Amino acid sequence: MNSFTEENYLKAIYKLMGQGDGKVSTNEIADAVNTAPASVTDMLKKLSDKKMIHYAKYKGVSLTVSGKKVALNIIRKHRLWELFLVTKLRFKWDEVHDLAEQLEHIQSEKLVQRLYQFLGKPKFDPHGDPIPDEKGNFFSQKTFLLSEIKDLHVVTITGVVDHHPSFLQYLVKSGLSLGKKIKVRETTDYDKSMNISISNSKVSVHISYDVAKNILVTL
Amino acid sequence: MNSFTEENYLKAIYKLMGQGDGKVSTNEIADAVNTAPASVTDMLKKLSDKKMIHYAKYKGVSLTVSGKKVALNIIRKHRLWELFLVTKLRFKWDEVHDLAEQLEHIQSEKLVQRLYQFLGKPKFDPHGDPIPDEKGNFFSQKTFLLSEIKDLHVVTITGVVDHHPSFLQYLVKSGLSLGKKIKVRETTDYDKSMNISISNSKVSVHISYDVAKNILVTL
């Protein structure tokens, strides 16, 4: 069994590794789990002993197959709980992250299975992130950053890069929720800000480049 | 904020205090939380510093008002989660205890409120135990042990003393679930075992004294 702390490290490493199998640095992890680099080194030794990571001093780390499995299971639980909170308990999508950070550590395979059934075997969480299945497989849609979309193209919002409550709240206030179809009307060369219109509502919104590069869309 | 461990001690002390405000002994607590008495003494000092318990060396402990409040909140969460697991996720009543022991430590007042609403502001958990409200108040029904009921009386099963899965499973197998109306047909003097009949089903069951004194009933 793994402790809460170990699970959090594995999750952080998983996220830092991204798609590729690149090595993750001690400082990156320290930053992600909000602890001193020296503490991270200690934990890396421990996770290495447990065969959860590949670790060679000064060389960075990557997850082993078992490490990846654990990480994906935590992520699965996190996203299922987020969806539960939003769809069943009427939480807003910007409120659920911290609570899910607690719930993701509840140990019970049966509970996860039942929750999964209860929610109707969902494929995505309230932020548009895919929910891994029991085996760790998940849908990976081809998404683009809204900031990369050329003028006059119509796209659908399917996710966010930044998950902070304040950003999510800003999106809601601007009428930009998941699933919305939008058209890029005009991009300003100078600051790369965009004027976009929301389909079926004549409404148009002006968003900064900073915002646009945190919104994921599909064609 | 209190740690998981502190919460478990407070819950244990609350349960050991029972109705009265009697003092609870170190050994009783050690037994309840499954740790060595010496460890309990350490924790008692800590809880005393935090003004959660009244503690004088060698004299036993009792909860302060804040200690009781914390304990009741944990119990509230425990019972709400048990009910959630049974009514929403189709767990059996004998499966939920250990899982609720984990879930009861999730910190979020909002979550508790929402769960409470979601479950329809319930008054009792799946084992017939009352669920304290936000303020720590709960219904206390006048219940009796089935073992104390005289022959030919009709009573309703409203709870259990022993919460162990094996006992609960035995009850289910014998058709003795919460809410069932039963009549005590005959008590055997020798071993105090009972022959009882279940209303609306002609079925009669023979139960030992050990079983009868772990079933709570109302007249």
Place this chain on the structure above:
DNA sequence: CCATTTTTTTAGATAAGTCTAAATTTAATG
């Protein structure tokens, strides 16, 4: 009411996870 048993507390250690400060390794740069 004194001796023995039981209960409780103290003392000293251990393991997990963290820290700061110092040492070491790697990377970057003139």
Place this chain on the structure above:
DNA sequence: CATTAAATTTAGACTTATCTAAAAAAATGG
């Protein structure tokens, strides 16, 4: 490529919650 800067690890210490063994207090019972 030698020196400085940055990243990483080691060393030593702290906190929380636990343990065992020994000491102290309370309870029991002839």
